[in-house]
Amino acid sequence: xxxxxxxxxxxxxxxxxxxxxxxxxxxxxxxxxxxxxxxxxxxxxxxxxxxxxxxxxxxxxxxxxxxxxxxxxxxxxxxxxxxxxxxxxxxxxxxxxxxxxxxxxxxxxxxxxxxxxxxxxxxxxxxxxxxxxxxxxxxxxxxxxxxxxxxxxxxxxxxxxxxxxxxxxxxxxxxxxxxxxxxxxxxxxxxxxxxxxxxxxxxxxxxxxxxxxxxxxxxxxxxxxxxxxxxxxxxxxxxxxxxxxxxxxxxxxxxxxxxxxxxxxxxxxxxxxxxxxxxxxxxxxxxxxxxxxxxxxxxxxxxxxxxxxxxxxxxxxxxxxxxxxxxxxxxxxxxxxxxxxxxxxxxxxxxxxxxxxxxxxxxxxxxxxxxxxxxxxxxxxxxxxxxxxxxxxxxxxxxxxxxxxxxxxxxxxxxxxxxxxxxxxxxxxxxxxxxxxxxxxxxxxxxxxxxxxxxxxxxxxxxxxxxxxxxxxxxxxxxxxxxxxxxxxxxxxxxxxxxxxxxxxxxxxxxxxxxxxxxxxxxxxxxxxxxxxxxxxxxxxxxxxxxxxxxxxxxxxxxxxxxxxxxxxxxxxxxxxxxxxxxxxxxxxxxxxxxxxxxxxxxxxxxxxx
Numbered sequence: 001x002x003x004x005x006x007x008x009x010x011x012x013x014x015x016x017x018x019x020x021x022x023x024x025x026x027x028x029x030x031x032x033x034x035x036x037x038x039x040x041x042x043x044x045x046x047x048x049x050x051x052x053x054x055x056x057x058x059x060x061x062x063x064x065x066x067x068x069x070x071x072x073x074x075x076x077x078x079x080x081x082x083x084x085x086x087x088x089x090x091x092x093x094x095x096x097x098x099x100x101x102x103x104x105x106x107x108x109x110x111x112x113x114x115x116x117x118x119x120x121x122x123x124x125x126x127x128x129x130x131x132x133x134x135x136x137x138x139x140x141x142x143x144x145x146x147x148x149x150x151x152x153x154x155x156x157x158x159x160x161x162x163x164x165x166x167x168x169x170x171x172x173x174x175x176x177x178x179x180x181x182x183x184x185x186x187x188x189x190x191x192x193x194x195x196x197x198x199x200x201x202x203x204x205x206x207x208x209x210x211x212x213x214x215x216x217x218x219x220x221x222x223x224x225x226x227x228x229x230x231x232x233x234x235x236x237x238x239x240x241x242x243x244x245x246x247x248x249x250x251x252x253x254x255x256x257x258x259x260x261x262x263x264x265x266x267x268x269x270x271x272x273x274x275x276x277x278x279x280x281x282x283x284x285x286x287x288x289x290x291x292x293x294x295x296x297x298x299x300x301x302x303x304x305x306x307x308x309x310x311x312x313x314x315x316x317x318x319x320x321x322x323x324x325x326x327x328x329x330x331x332x333x334x335x336x337x338x339x340x341x342x343x344x345x346x347x348x349x350x351x352x353x354x355x356x357x358x359x360x361x362x363x364x365x366x367x368x369x370x371x372x373x374x375x376x377x378x379x380x381x382x383x384x385x386x387x388x389x390x391x392x393x394x395x396x397x398x399x400x401x402x403x404x405x406x407x408x409x410x411x412x413x414x415x416x417x418x419x420x421x422x423x424x425x426x427x428x429x430x431x432x433x434x435x436x437x438x439x440x441x442x443x444x445x446x447x448x449x450x451x452x453x454x455x456x457x458x459x460x461x462x463x464x465x466x467x468x469x470x471x472x473x474x475x476x477x478x479x480x481x482x483x484x485x486x487x488x489x490x491x492x493x494x495x496x497x498x499x500x501x502x503x504x505x506x507x508x509x510x511x512x513x514x515x516x517x518x519x520x521x522x523x524x525x526x527x528x529x530x531x532x533x534x535x536x537x538x539x540x541x542x543x544x545x546x547x548x549x550x551x552x553x554x555x556x557x558x559x560x561x562x563x564x565x566x567x568x569x570x571x572x573x574x575x576x577x578x579x580x581x582x583x584x585x586x587x588x589x590x591x592x593x594x595x596x597x598x599x600x601x602x603x604x605x606x607x608x609x610x
Contacts (some may be wrong), residue, residue, distance in 0.1 A: 020223060023104045023120035023152070025143035026129030031160045034107050035129060035198035035219075036092060037201055042205035043220060050328075091119075098224040113235040117146055117341040121417065123412055127156040127219075132195075136178045144179070149187035149393065151434065152411050154228055155183065157193040158219065163200065169213045191540035192226075196221050198473040218315045224571055239328035240269030240277070241407070241415055243359035244321045248308050253359075261292060261308035262317050264360060267414035268407075269325060271309065272300045279315055280405035281332045282324045306462040320361030322405040322415065330405040336398040337371075338432035339409075342388035344422070345430070348396070350386055354429065356400070358418040364401045371395040387428075395435070411432035438544065468500065471567040471607045472528070472533030473598065476545035487542045489595050494540055498516065500606065504531060505544035535567070540607060567605045571598055 010022045024032045026091050040046050090105040104119035120126060125488035126147040130140055147155055157179050165171045176193045183191050194203055195214050205220045217225070230278040248261040267336075289310040292299045309323060317323070324330055342348055353366050372383045373394040388394045409416030419431040471489065477483040489505055494501035524545055531541035571584045584601050588595045603610045 011606055018042075018477070019100045019102065020228065021102045021122055021124045022127060022223065023106055023123035023147075024129060025106050025116055025120065025126075025147070026160075027134070027137050030129040030131045031198045032127075033090075033105055033157065034130050035160065035196065035204065037104055038201050039103075040092060040094055042201050043094060043096060045096075050297065052242075061123045068494065081303040083240070087429040092132050096220070096224060100222065100386045101138060109509040116143060117343075120147060120150050120152065120411070121431065122146075123150070123152055125155045125156065125223070128159045130175055130179070131162050132159050132162045132168075132171055132175065135175050136182065140179070141379070142183055143184060144186060144343075145374070145379060146509045148188050151413065151433075153188065154190040154220065154226055155188050155192075156222060156584055158198075159193065160194050160196045160198050162195050162202070163197045167195075169211075171595070172214075187480045190226075192216070192222050194222065194481060198509030199392065225566055229234035237413070238269050240271045240275070240323075241267040241325075241330065242271060242307075242309060242318055242323040243361070243414065244319055244323060245360045246319060247317065259310075260314075261310045262321075262323060263308040264323075265306045266301050266303050267359065268303055268412050270300050270302045271307075271323075276326045277311075277323050278326050278329055279311075279317050279513065280324060280330060281403040282316065283317045284330070285326060286311045286315050287510055288312070292463035320340070320363075322359070324405070330404050330407050330412075332405050333437075333439075334400045334403050336365075336400065336404075336406070337437050338398060338418070339426065339435060339437045340388060340394055340396050340430045340432045342392050342394070342422070344427060345390050346422075347390075348394075348430070353423065355421040355423050356418050357421065358404055359415055360559075361404055363404065364423075365398050367396055370396040371397060395437070396432075398432075400557050406434050407437040409548050410436070421476050460497045469567065469607050470538045471540045471569060471602065471605065472529075472531040472535050472568050473542045473602075474528075474539065474545060475542060475571045475573055477572070479523075483544045486594060486598075490598055491542050494602075494608075495594060497608065500538065501542060502534060503542050503544070511571060529583075540602075556589070567607055569605060571601070575593050 025034060026032050031094065036234060044282070065197075073381070074349065082109045088378060092105065094101055094102045094103075106116040106119035126426065128140060128143055129599075130136060145153065157176065159172050159175050162172065163169070172193070172195045179193070180191065195208075195211055195269050196203050196219065197208070197210070198204060202210055203214065203218045205218060207218055208214070242262070242264050243266040244262045245264075248259070248263050252258055271288060273288050273290050273292060276285065278285050278286060284424060289312045291301050292308045293306075298305075298307065301309075311317070311323075340348070348370070350367055350369060350370060353364055356363060356365050369387065371394070372381045373385045373392055374381060376393060385394065388396075405415065407415040416434045418432045418434065419428050420432065422429050473487075473489075475483050475487050484505060487505065491503045504527050506527060524543075527543050527545075531543050532540040569583045571586065572582045584597060586597065599608065
């Protein structure tokens with residue numbers, strides 16, 4: 001693919017962070033929308049026609065003599081203006097000579113907690129608004145808790161409406177002390193308290209003459225100066241991550257048809273040509289050949305940059321894979337633990353399967369357990385629950401259908417967050433933050449072991465990785481010849497369908513190493529154990545229990561499989577007497593007809609998918 005001349009080298013690790021993402025939170029009527037409107041108005045960040053529209057709306061709402069209602073700058077929904085509350089997340093963009101800002105005005109009502117989670121999920125700083133008359137209320141605690149769970153390390157405690165308490169310094173100090181104890185409990189290290197009267201603009205942009213006892217920064221001064229990297233560290237200094245969004249391949253007629261690149265947005269760190277990287281979850285090592293954009297090549301690409309990376313080797317990379325630094329790769333597992341914010345009226349169901357979106361990867365997972373639910377009003381942990389209701393937060397265990405490359409949310413939001421989607425309706429039902437879990441040190445210390453640790457996988461993990469589910473078909477009949485024919489037809493049919501299968505048919509008689517003949521029960525016990533081991537590896541083992549063995553009950557064989565993730569199917573053919581609990585009894589000695597019945601049984605058991 002044609003490239004223009006390379007741009008001058010730049011080092012993203014040295015570029016200052018000028019954009020600040022802010023989420024506002026607080027109880028209903030604490031004045032969040034008014035505060036944002038005042039911030040935009042006094043910093044001269046709204047257009048004349050916008051202000052004119054707000055003035056007209058204010059006159060319709062409050063009369064011609066009423067003051068301009070700056071809350072209308074953010075309350076854009078008709079329902080919000082009618083009810084005087086924020087319902088949806090409203091985003092506003094503005095800039096000063098020192099910094100650019102994105103503000104998410106999130107709802108304060110408890111019914112819209114899920115919207116607050118959505119709006120705060122990308123924030124660097126949270127402004128928790130408190131009404132000076134009421135102090136720290138339940139919603140204040142809830143929003144502080146959510147901010148801490150979302151990894152927002154900087155919080156501004158904005159104590160509003162101080163004019164309604166006579167600008168009393170004591171009231172302000174009491175609220176600061178109460179919130180400080182809460183912040184310590186939640187692990188929020190950076191809290192700046194600012195006394196405000198958002199309606200009149202005191203300490204929003206300009207310093208207030210009505211609060212001479214306060215000598216700290218105004219809200220805007222703090223927002224312009226705060227260093228959010230102090231809480232989480234500079235992202236560009238961390239090991240690189242590039243979730244692959246698209247594989248770039250020109251058409252066959254293109255003169256650069258041999259070009260192959262992997263496009264995506266750098267989620268963390270800095271990528272440079274020559275860097276050794278690993279493609280996950282496969283664990284394939286290679287190095288970066290070049291970093292391209294639509295018009296040029298780059299000497300480096302940092303966090304947030306959208307680029308196309310070409311690799312030095314021809315390796316298998318697909319959408320959803322992660323290209324990462326070898327020095328500190330993401331974790332690769334199927335089992336996950338997450339803090340979920342449940343967002344749907346229909347409650348979470350344990351053992352239910354959901355679609356999920358994690359960075360650029362889409363897949364399916366199962367919720368295997370609910371560890372606990374957090375009462376975000378009291379911060380109490382309830383371990384007696386097995387579900388989550390709308391707007392509740394809880395610690396859950398998940399199992400993905402295939403391994404994914406991920407980071408803990410506290411280390412990397414891009415690879416540490418996911419959403420769950422209802423398969424039937426397509427509705428987003430939950431947002432999750434992945435939690436750090438213990439992992440064998442060998443996987444973290446030596447990435448090369450990722451491709452050669454079969455013992456580290458559970459039976460279920462191996463089945464999912466291989467796309468196979470092992471099974472034992474215990475085919476018993478006193479007429480050994482009939483069982484042998486049916487078993488041979490079954491193995492042949494399975495292999496032709498792409499399912500690995502093998503026939504276990506003992507000779508008659510079977511002798512031990514010392515030459516003594518083995519009884520039928522001993523022979524079948526050994527075959528049962530061999531079948532279990534084959535099923536553990538994803539193979540369908542068809543066991544012929546004929547002659548004297550055919551008269552034995554399959555109880556001992558089923559018991560061997562009880563502790564394994566291997567399906568055991570007891571198929572009985574006449575004239576053998578069917579034992580209680582047989583999975584299938586064949587009524588007629590016609591192998592061709594009965595083969596279809598056995599295959600249908602395997603489909604019902606989930607061994608066959610087609």
